[in-house]
Amino acid sequence: MSVRVRYAPSPTGSPHVGNIRTALYNHLFAKRFGGVNILRIEDTDRARAIEGCEEDIIESLRYVGVLWQEGPGAAAVPGRHDFGPYRQSERKEAGIYEPHWRRLLEEGNAYWAFDTEDELKEMRAIQEANKQSTGYFGGTWREATPSQIEQAQREGKPGVVRLKIPRGKTIVIEDAVRGRIEYDSNLVDDPVLIKADGMPTYHFAAMVDDHLMEVTHIFRGEEWISSAPKHVTLFKALGWTSPIMVHLPVINGRDGKKLSKRHGDTACLDFRRAGFQGEALANFIALIGWAPGGDREVMSMDEMAEAFDIRGIQPSSGVFDLEKLNWMSGMHIRRTTPDDLLSSICEYADRGETEAYWSGRPPGEGEPNPRLRLKGLRLLSARAKDDRSYALEAVKLEQERVTNLAGFGEACLFFVQPEVEFDPKAVDKWFGEPHVRALFEWLLSRLEGPVSSLDSVEKYEALLREAQGALSLEKLGPVVHPVRVALTGKTTGPGLFELMNVLGKDEVAKRLAAALKELPS
RNA sequence: GGCCCGGUGGUCUAGCGGUUAGGACGCCUCCCUUUCAAGGAGGAAAUCGCGGGUUCGAGUCCCGUCCGGGCUACCA
Numbered sequence: 265m266s267v268r269v270r271y272a273p274s275p276t277g278s279p280h281v282g283n284i285r286t287a288l289y290n291h292l293f294a295k296r297f298g299g300v301n302i303l304r305i306e307d308t309d310r311a312r313a314i315e316g317c318e319e320d321i322i323e324s325l326r327y328v329g330v331l332w333q334e335g336p337g338a339a340a341v342p343g344r345h346d347f348g349p350y351r352q353s354e355r356k357e358a359g360i361y362e363p364h365w366r367r368l369l370e371e372g373n374a375y376w377a378f379d380t381e382d383e384l385k386e387m388r389a390i391q392e393a394n395k396q397s398t399g400y401f402g403g404t405w406r407e408a409t410p411s412q413i414e415q416a417q418r419e420g421k422p423g424v425v426r427l428k429i430p431r432g433k434t435i436v437i438e439d440a441v442r443g444r445i446e447y448d449s450n451l452v453d454d455p456v457l458i459k460a461d462g463m464p465t466y467h468f469a470a471m472v473d474d475h476l477m478e479v480t481h482i483f484r485g486e487e488w489i490s491s492a493p494k495h496v497t498l499f500k501a502l503g504w505t506s507p508i509m510v511h512l513p514v515i516n517g518r519d520g521k522k523l524s525k526r527h528g529d530t531a532c533l534d535f536r537r538a539g540f541q542g543e544a545l546a547n548f549i550a551l552i553g554w555a556p557g558g559d560r561e562v563m564s565m566d567e568m569a570e571a572f573d574i575r576g577i578q579p580s581s582g583v584f585d586l587e588k589l590n591w592m593s594g595m596h597i598r599r600t601t602p603d604d605l606l607s608s609i610c611e612y613a614d615r616g617e618t619e620a621y622w623s624g625r626p627p628g629e630g631e632p633n634p635r636l637r638l639k640g641l642r643l644l645s646a647r648a649k650d651d652r653s654y655a656l657e658a659v660k661l662e663q664e665r666v667t668n669l670a671g672f673g674e675a676c677l678f679f680v681q682p683e684v685e686f687d688p689k690a691v692d693k694w695f696g697e698p699h700v701r702a703l704f705e706w707l708l709s710r711l712e713g714p715v716s717s718l719d720s721v722e723k724y725e726a727l728l729r730e731a732q733g734a735l736s737l738e739k740l741g742p743v744v745h746p747v748r749v750a751l752t753g754k755t756t757g758p759g760l761f762e763l764m765n766v767l768g769k770d771e772v773a774k775r776l777a778a779a780l781k782e783l784p785s
Numbered sequence: 786g787g788c789c790c791g792g793u794g795g796u797c798u799a800g801c802g803g804u805u806a807g808g809a810c811g812c813c814u815c816c817c818u819u820u821c822a823a824g825g826a827g828g829a830a831a832u833c834g835c836g837g838g839u840u841c842g843a844g845u846c847c848c849g850u851c852c853g854g855g856c857u858a859c860c861a
Binding site (some may be wrong): 272273274276305308309310312373376379381384388393395396397398399422424426439440442445446447451452453455456457458459460461463465466467470485487488489490491492514515516518520523548551552553555557558559561562578579580581582583584585587588589590591592595598621661663664665668679727728739740741742743744745747750754755756757758759760761 | 786787788789790791792794796797798799806807808810811814818819820822823824853854855856857858859860861
């Protein structure tokens with residue numbers, strides 16, 4: 265039987281990295297075994313539904329490179345059996361669930377219950393007072409007679425359908441990650457299958473859909489593990505075989521607590537806004553909770569799919585370590601071809617959310633200066649439009665010292681800004697040296713004079729070495745460093761000769777002249 | 786409270802009865818070098834949560850215990 269898996273989010277918020285990791289595992293697993301990945305929207309809770317959420321889900325998936333062959337946003341394949349619709353609200357409307365719960369009722373595996381909210385609350389209070397487990401273990405309705413039920417219905421009481429969990433048994437679940445887990449069925453309460461508004465609950469809809477959609481493996485968060493006995497009971501009652509369950513460990517924040525807003529970026533799309541490439545994020549989150557064989561870490565989506573194996577999934581929870589993401593992101597930046605990289609940078613720079621993301625951060629304290637970053641990004645993207653090869657050369661020179669798309673903003677800024685913005689510390693460090701004025705003037709005279717063509721890295725190097733000799737300097741450093749500050753405004757960056765070669769003779773001359781004016785008199 | 790899951794350096798992890806407990810991020814040192822990175826070579830950092838067993842031998846198996854987490858909804 266071929267593999268069929270599903271990512272089944274409920275549209276209650278923008279998916280965070282933990283959710284997306286689940287989606288990623290589904291994709292990797294399907295891809296590894298040539299199976300199908302399904303996107304199914306679990307929108308059975310009308311009260312919690314958030315408008316526009318489905319778009320966020322789809323965008324998040326596309327961003328990290330998760331593919332799905334069935335469900336909203338999937339391209340229809342002619343001739344293939346369609347298991348849709350793929351939104352549970354639509355499935356409910358289509359009457360897909362009803363025959364199954366009716367059957368459960370008829371066969372005595374489920375029952376109507378008409379407890380009011382207050383009655384339920386009171387029951388729970390009593391259970392708590394008596395230190396019993398809370399939940400619906402029978403109440404007044406599990407063993408109600410048909411006439412009692414009829415009467416309640418006649419009175420128009422709102423009712424729910426509950427699954428009748430068999431008592432006095434051991435319910436066994438086989439988890440692919442943790443192995444065999446046993447539950448005392450007396451401790452498993454009767455879950456609601458159909459709510460009073462007629463909508464199915466997760467417990468019912470998800471399992472019915474998994475069966476109908478011929479799902480073979482259920483990848484889901486660990487938080488579902490304790491309701492798994494309800495699910496296997498349901499499958500059994502319906503005479504269906506349960507898919508293999510794969511419960512995934514949770515991802516925590518730095519402090520070991522569940523990932524939340526106070527950890528900063530947690531939504532998948534936050535990382536797109538921050539400038540991480542989708543594949544880098546995917547690589548990183550895949551490795552929280554899963555280890556491919558060997559010592560491999562930096563992997564493309566294809567490489568991960570090839571290596572993906574449930575046996576490599578960790579049962580223990582993991583921590584989201586931004587430092588390591590940064591490193592991994594840098595590795596992916598280096599693996600990207602310069603041409604693709606430039607395209608990604610421009611796309612990133614041009615996206616509206618980028619500006620919103622960075623301009624909303626306070627300047628200072630942290631490393632990146634949002635103002636310079638945005639300025640660089642904007643200018644670089646503009647430059648790429650009318651002189652792509654220039655922008656490409658700039659990107660190439662910065663490629664190995666930048667860790668994500670956003671970093672090209674400040675890194676490439678000096679290449680594309682009309683006037684260099686000097687870092688005061690760089691100026692303090694080098695422009696005060698006594699030989700600098702003479703150095704700049706010497707270079708300027710050579711550049712403005714009838715020099716032979718300066719069209720290679722080597723020629724720039726030769727020029728600077730000549731300057732070193734002309735000024736009788738022992739080392740090349742005193743030549744290189746001030747010139748670097750003059751041309752870039754900074755003390756760090758690509759090799760000076762390389763960068764001069766990209767800037768070109770005229771621009772170098774212009775900047776040297778401008779720098780001369782910055783020198784203390 | 787009850788039930789369930791988890792526990793190897795700060796972090797991600799390898800390990801599947803016998804290893805000097807391996808790798809990666811981060812940190813430190815050195816090399817390379819015009820700076821910063823990248824790259825290379827080293828280093829500090831884990832009595833494998835703790836305590837008992839089983840065994841010639843335990844991170845690996847068993848029990849207990851502690852700590853962390855999840856569930857305990859007509860939410861998913």
